[in-house]
Amino acid sequence: MENFLVLVDIGNSRFHIFKNGEIIHSLKPLKLDGDVFYISVNEKREKEFLALNPKAINLAKFVKFDTSYKGLGIDRIMACKSVESGVVVDAGSAITIDVMDNFRHLGGIIMPGLRAFREAFAKISPKLDMEFTKIDLLTLPTSTKEAISYGSIGAVVRVIESLDDKKIYLTGGDGKFLQEYVGGEFIEDLVFRGMIKTIKEEYENSFAKR
Amino acid sequence: MENFLVLVDIGNSRFHIFKNGEIIHSLKPLKLDGDVFYISVNEKREKEFLALNPKAINLAKFVKFDTSYKGLGIDRIMACKSVESGVVVDAGSAITIDVMDNFRHLGGIIMPGLRAFREAFAKISPKLDMEFTKIDLLTLPTSTKEAISYGSIGAVVRVIESLDDKKIYLTGGDGKFLQEYVGGEFIEDLVFRGMIKTIKEEYENSFAKR
Known part of the structure; x- marks a missing residue:
């Protein structure tokens, strides 16, 4: 199969x-x-x-998931489902940051994705319409390019850092890029792992019902 | 006059x-x-x-301002000009966060303004198109409304908090709102104070030149 x-x-x-x-x-x-x-x-x-x-x-x-979050996106559920404890970051169009503790989902945060940040700056002023650069979070920016990069990449990093000191799991298009700043483990197929776990659980469940 | x-x-x-x-x-x-x-x-x-x-x-x-930041916006210069030492937050279309030390500008960060965050979320998905709510940064969000509010208001707060433990001066349309989260002093006319200081300096300077 x-x-x-x-x-x-x-x-x-x-x-x-x-x-x-x-x-x-x-x-x-x-x-x-x-x-x-x-x-x-x-x-x-x-x-x-x-x-x-x-x-x-x-x-x-079919999915079973322990959370008190109302309306949690199914992609976030799947990304979190295979994580026992840790911070789960899915960096795509939006960046979702969810906290798991002993297979229970405690809550989560949604930030704009890096492209959405980029577009938001461009819309505010043509002066802010430029590509991001890699940043050093220990040094204050001294150019517009550094300032908007710190205000987006750095903001995501600061939010992740402010959470409990748990292991960080990253996935999504910008997951590998963010890993350079926050550490942790990048797992490209994290959402799919949750989907496979869901299929297995449902499979075992239907056997048990026989 | x-x-x-x-x-x-x-x-x-x-x-x-x-x-x-x-x-x-x-x-x-x-x-x-x-x-x-x-x-x-x-x-x-x-x-x-x-x-x-x-x-x-x-x-x-006419303005004289001590910084190594290339291309610092004139509004940011004026907001910072009357501050001896501290973090200067101007929360408008964009949110600028600048650090002053002994009348010297050390650098600064640019984040999207709260409305720009709101619009960025709406553009990502109609499911994220909703007004922000007041948040409690000590509690993880358990709804989309809380999650996007934390991911914007909370992100701005986390970036400000991560800077040196200096006094915070806030101005701009969302300055008073952000003050509830970061403390400090809201000064509605902060930019104008810098403009008046610039006029006075230039005035004194032209007398000195006679």
Whole structure:
């Protein structure tokens, strides 16, 4: 079964596809072979995807997750699900920062993604419309480029640092970049690990019910 | 002379006018009587303003300010100019956070303003398009509304807190709101105080030159 297992994480800007141990990022939905399981945070993209893959199964209805957070995104649930204790950072269109303690979700924070920060600065003034640079958080910025980089990358780092001194797990497009500042472990397939765990739990559960 | 002194701070979204001890915020340029001195960070708005006030004097050419920051905005210079030592936060379209030490500017950070954060979230997903709420930084958010508020207001607070333990001076449209989180002193006319100081210095300087 594992050979034909295909997992899809439908985000706000991309489709992330896990297939044969590889991750593909696609701007458009793809028609997929095999047993397709998916999660989605974007209804419009989900419809486009289901039009091509009508038999795909939404894992949202099967997942079990311990949290008192109202309306926690399914992608965040999946990223957190395989983490026992730690800070889970998913740096994509938005940057979500969630805290897990003994497989219980304690709460979380949402920040704009680095591209969203970049666009926000550009919209405020053409003078702030420039690429970020790597920053040194121990030195105060002395140029606009450094100042906006500190005010976005640095802000994300300061929020993460202010949380409990737990191990940090990072994923998402900017996860590896942020790891340089906050340390911890970058796990590219963190969301997919949660999806696989959900499938396994449901599988064991249906056997138990027999 | 003081009675007829009119100061104008031309920002990216508003004209801030200091007249008879009062501050007026205007979306459009106004025709003003008296001796008009101004600063501007927005060329287009400056042109509109000068069309109505052709005799207005730009204080940027007179100001003396000790910094190694390249391209520091004139509004930030003026806000910092009257502060001997401390952290100067100007919370407008952008939030600037500058550090002064013994009348020397050590550097500064630029973050998106709270409205810019709000718009950035709305652009990422309609699910994140909601007003901020007041937050408790000691408690992890357990709803989207709390999570985005923590990820914007809280991020600004964390960046300010991470700086040296100096007195905090706040100004700008969201300055009073941020003061609730970081403490310090809110000074509505902080930029204008720097402008007045600049005029006085230039005045004394021209007497000295006789």
